[in-house]
Amino acid sequence: MNSTNRALNRALIFLVGLVVFVLGAVSVALGAFPQITSAWGETAPAVQRYVTDALVATPLLSTGTSWLWLALIVLLAIIAILLIAFIVRQGHGQTRELFRDQTTAHGSTVVRSAVAADAIKDALKDRDDLLASSVSTYDVHGETVLKVTATVRRGVSPKDIQTSVESTLRALDNLLGFEVPALIQISGGFRTRAAKPTRLS
Amino acid sequence: MSHHRSTYQRIARRETHSPRSVLAILLAVLLVIVAVWAITEIVLAMLSRPALLVAPADASQSLVDASALPVGALIAAGIVLLIGGLLLIVAALTAGRRARHVNITDRAVTVVDNDVIASALARHASYAGGTSPDNTVVSVSHRRAVVEVTATSGRATPSEAILDAVNEQLRTYGFTPALKGKVDINRSKVGA
Numbered sequence: 001m002n003s004t005n006r007a008l009n010r011a012l013i014f015l016v017g018l019v020v021f022v023l024g025a026v027s028v029a030l031g032a033f034p035q036i037t038s039a040w041g042e043t044a045p046a047v048q049r050y051v052t053d054a055l056v057a058t059p060l061l062s063t064g065t066s067w068l069w070l071a072l073i074v075l076l077a078i079i080a081i082l083l084i085a086f087i088v089r090q091g092h093g094q095t096r097e098l099f100r101d102q103t104t105a106h107g108s109t110v111v112r113s114a115v116a117a118d119a120i121k122d123a124l125k126d127r128d129d130l131l132a133s134s135v136s137t138y139d140v141h142g143e144t145v146l147k148v149t150a151t152v153r154r155g156v157s158p159k160d161i162q163t164s165v166e167s168t169l170r171a172l173d174n175l176l177g178f179e180v181p182a183l184i185q186i187s188g189g190f191r192t193r194a195a196k197p198t199r200l201s
Numbered sequence: 202m203s204h205h206r207s208t209y210q211r212i213a214r215r216e217t218h219s220p221r222s223v224l225a226i227l228l229a230v231l232l233v234i235v236a237v238w239a240i241t242e243i244v245l246a247m248l249s250r251p252a253l254l255v256a257p258a259d260a261s262q263s264l265v266d267a268s269a270l271p272v273g274a275l276i277a278a279g280i281v282l283l284i285g286g287l288l289l290i291v292a293a294l295t296a297g298r299r300a301r302h303v304n305i306t307d308r309a310v311t312v313v314d315n316d317v318i319a320s321a322l323a324r325h326a327s328y329a330g331g332t333s334p335d336n337t338v339v340s341v342s343h344r345r346a347v348v349e350v351t352a353t354s355g356r357a358t359p360s361e362a363i364l365d366a367v368n369e370q371l372r373t374y375g376f377t378p379a380l381k382g383k384v385d386i387n388r389s390k391v392g393a
Contacts, residue, residue: 001212001215001216004220004222006215006220006221008225009220009221009222009224009225010221010225010293010294011293012225012228012229013221013224013225013228013289013290013292013293014289014290014293014294016228016232016289017285017286017287017288017289017290017292017293018286018290019286020282020285020286020289021282021283021285021286021287021289021290022286023279023282023286024278024279024280024281024282024283024284024285024286025279025283026279027275027276027278027279027282028275028276028279028280028283029279030267030268030270030275030279031270031272031273031274031275031276031279032272032276037268038268040267040268041268041269044264044265044267044268045265047265048261048262048265051261063247065246065247069243069246069247072243073240073243073244076236076237076239076240076243077236077240079232079236080232080233080236080237080240083229083232083233083236084229084233086225086229087226087229087230087233090222090225090226091222140208140211140212141208141211143205143208145208145212148309152317154320154324155320155321155323155324155334156317156320156321157321157324157325157370157374158311158313158317158318158321158374159370159373159374162304162306162309162311162313165309165311166306166308166309169308169309170308179205179308181205181208181209181309181310182308182309182310183212183216183309183310183311183312184309184310184311184312185216185311185312185313186311186312186313186314186317187313187314187317188314188316188317188320
């Protein structure tokens with residue numbers, strides 16, 4: 001329901017998985033194949049020398065270090081900032097507005113989500129088969145969608161809840177004069193029974 | 202209304218599949234920690250200060266000497282990394298289905314947790330079979346609803362009636378994917 005970029009989540013997991021997998025493959029190859037072990041022993045010092053030369057050849061003014069280190073710091077900082085942005089972006093998409101009319105000569109009309117939330121909650125509050133209910137509004141691809149969450153008691157038929165929430169929504173449609181798409185989420189939240197049923201003899 | 206159909210289908214898909222957010226955030230946090238640590242080590246090395254854990258020069262040297270490590274350690278560490286990487290790749294590519302069922306009508310899309318379906322079925326099954334609700338256990342999976350009833354001693358337990366009641370309920374729910382009812386009567390336990 002929220003606007004979390006799921007493809008990006010999976011891409012990150014896949015990328016990290018791939019890197020870890022390749023590292024593992026290299027490690028196994030180093031241990032298991034003598035040719036690769038000896039090739040590593042020959043190539044790695046040369047690579048290290050090449051990197052050291054590059055660092056010496058790129059001095060940062062006269063500080064005695066290389067600006068390549070600085071570039072690496074900037075690169076790592078950019079990666080860290082992108083990752084933090086990625087974390088912060090998760091789970092957004094809630095809105096406060098249910099409806100906004102285009103401005104006319106007489107002004108514009110805004111309907112707050114709280115109107116729908118209060119109306120639905122009020123209609124559901126006296127039901128004894130519901131433990132709790134909550135209403136929120138999301139923006140799904142530019143369309144405002146109501147989310148009605150109902151926590152039901154044990155043994156309650158989900159169809160009954162669905163039917164009654166839908167009729168509440170239809171009443172709301174009549175009240176507002178337009179139809180807001182809705183998600184009804186029915187969950188149990190049952191407490192696990194700790195003790196066995198008592199047997200009376 | 203049918204013009205909400207595609208929105209409903211999108212929501213239904215997103216509500217019945219895991220966003221993999223927890224894993225992605227966990228990995229991102231780990232990567233940020235590693236990046237900040239690496240930056241700190243580089244800065245400390247530039248200032249010729251002692252390293253926090255490993256100085257960049259020492260790290261590169263131990264990487265060069267990796268081929269001299271004991272074979273067993275290399276292979277063991279490699280296998281651990283291979284398995285970890287594979288698990289992440291599998292997590293990235295599998296659907297990550299949630300234990301929920303969906304019903305789309307013209308007014309709303311309804312998402313129901315499997316344990317709600319199970320408890321509702323248990324109530325109807327015990328009513329139809331004349332057994333105690335405490336002796337009726339229902340487990341709902343992707344396509345099946347299995348009702349396990351422990352028969353009351355000295356009483357006939359009508360499995361046909363229970364199955365009919367369960368299937369009738371499932372028909373009214375109209376969930377996708379459709380659930381198929383199954384009844385198991387457990388007669389081995391005495392004393393229920």
